[in-house]
Amino acid sequence: MQDVNHCISKALVERYGKNTLFVLEDLTGVRQATEKVSVNHRYEMVSWAFYDLRQKIEYKARKHQAKVIAVDPTYTSQTCPxxxxxxxxxxxxxxxxxxxxTCQYTTNDDRVGAMNLQQKGIEYIVEVTTNA
Known part of the structure; x- marks a missing residue:
């Protein structure tokens, strides 16, 4: 898993590089939430090293003059973008x-989560630039 996380984080940061804002869900405590998963699906749901991947992305982003923010994941895949x-x-x-x-917008649930994370990133940039 360490190697997978290294490869993913390296590919992301090298592809998007300098001045990129990476928006990640703060998955602190995700293991407790996923421990309720059935035994048949536990490996896929619980074994991913979320914290390790986040640390690797943050480290590599700093080296490439990019920024990482971790946002509250609550409702990111239940909110219509x-x-x-x-x-x-x-x-x-x-x-x-x-x-x-309400509006019948239909798509993949992970895509909705990504769209909502993008919106949180835009809101962060607006806040930072407005308060600068």
């Missing part, structure tokens, strides 16, 4: 789909 409606029923974990109960 189009209309902002948040509801647990928007996301179907079994089919990995997202369908907003």
């Amino acid at each position: 189009k209309c902002g409606h948040t509801e647990k029923a928007n996301r179907n974990k079994k089919t990995h789909t997202f369908c907003c109960k």
